Amino acid sequence: MLEYNLIKDLINAAETSHKKISEIVIEDQALSMELKPEELFNKMSGNFDVMCEAVIKGSDKDLKSMSGLTGGEAYQMQSYIANNNGGLSGNFVNNAVAAALAVASYNASMGKIVAAPTAGSCGILPGCLVSLYNFKRADKHDIIMSLFTAGAFGMVIANNASIAGAEGGCQAECGSASGMAAAALVELMNGTPEQCGHACAIAIANQLGLVCDPVAGLVEIPCIKRNVSGVMIAFSSADMALAGIKAKIPVDECIAAMQSVGSALPVALRETSGGGLADTPTGRKLKELVLLS
Amino acid sequence: MNVFDIIGPVMIGPSSSHTAGAVRLGRVANKIINIKDIKALKGLKLEIILSGSFARTYKGHGTDRALLAGIMGYHSYSEEIRDALQIASANGINYKFIEQDIKNAHPNTARINFELDDKVGTVEGASIGGGNIRVDLVNGMRVDFTGENNTILVLHWDRPGVIADVTSLMRLKYPSANIANFKLSRRERGGEALMTIELDNRRGALDNEREMAADIQGLNNVINAIVIRAI
Structure with missing residues (x-):
């Protein structure tokens, strides 16, 4: 049985058995859940289908959040890509941006999403993986498997730090999702388990200290756009790891640092909307607007 | 914890505590009312008190729709949650939301008062994070369970x-x-x-x-x- 206490142990277990992390995780989880690996795969496949559908439905031109503060950003991004030959960052990357926007704003409009690991960070894994799938840059079976790697990294983070904004700030939600996605991307691009660890470490290190400061207490501003930065950090971290660049601070120590930084964050910056963007003049004005509507 | 606690659950957004947890609280009331067929809920009168953060953010999080959907028997992944207000009205369910802080209650607390013919009761509970709930009061009696176990x-x-x-x-x-x-x-x-x-x-x-x-x-x-x- 795997313990999910250290990423180092997951990497060692995969390397000694010459398997991918996702392969040892699906076997282990099947044992502990007393189900067949195929049953777990099918369930995960269902979750991936929900992600794909959220990308489509969240790209609707007329999408509006419940508060009316956000909506339609994914459509705007898609139009920009179409009219500008992919835009500054290019077709693939900007489609990933649009996908993350789509899922995060679909969430804000009461759409069906997969919490990964949370609802607030639900756009990051689809932003990375659904775009790989749409651009045929990875096989669907492998993408679904890579979600087991992402999930295993998330379990280690949850066991040692937190995945809740109220406890650890946004680094715990978008930071965790980004680290999980980076590991999944490395596995999909045939990187080694060790490189998965480096990618996760780099992604977490790049979001350390990110506060949770939702305007009007809603999962919209700045959450939706932070899902996009989570995607970009996941891609760049995965690419660095695949290039052989190593995280100088080991991944398990990055997770421990995230925990201590989270505990050091004042309550005002942990989902209470008492500080950060929520407590700016415009943030306060938007809150009034929502309360009056 | 297993891998589907991290890559999952599938839920209707936007918030695990203010939406998914609220559906689950509503579902406890649904089970206590103990009527499965939504048509048989015709005439149900609901007075739902929203306390703390629930009172201040319920519109933007759809907490009102989520509670109502749960009371009608829907799940935290049901697409009907978004239209729960209309579905309730169409089925002859009368509801009223009241913003009122309940003393010493958890920040995300709802009290559901229901009345259907001779069935009269109350369910009060809190959404304590990540879709988890704690039920505090059933029909005036103190309870304390989280839903971690059946x-x-x-x-x-x-x-x-x-x-x-x-x-x-x-x-x-x-x-x-x-x-x-x-x-x-x-x-x-x-x-x-x-x-x-x-x-x-x-x-x-x-x-x-x-x-x-x-x-x-x-x-x-x-x-x-x-x-x-x-x-």
């Missing part, structure tokens, strides 16, 4: 021997069921009383427990027995 609620008349009847039935007919937590509460001697029985999680236990609740319901002095499924 939980059986037995509403009964306060008479000698009822607990023994329930636990003997469990011992004899469901020997693998183990009680993790047991609580009894009542308003007054001889009146309505409530057993909260949290069970250790077992593989495939749910069907077994539904059958168990049906058996318990058949015992003398038991008014109602329901299973609240674990998260």
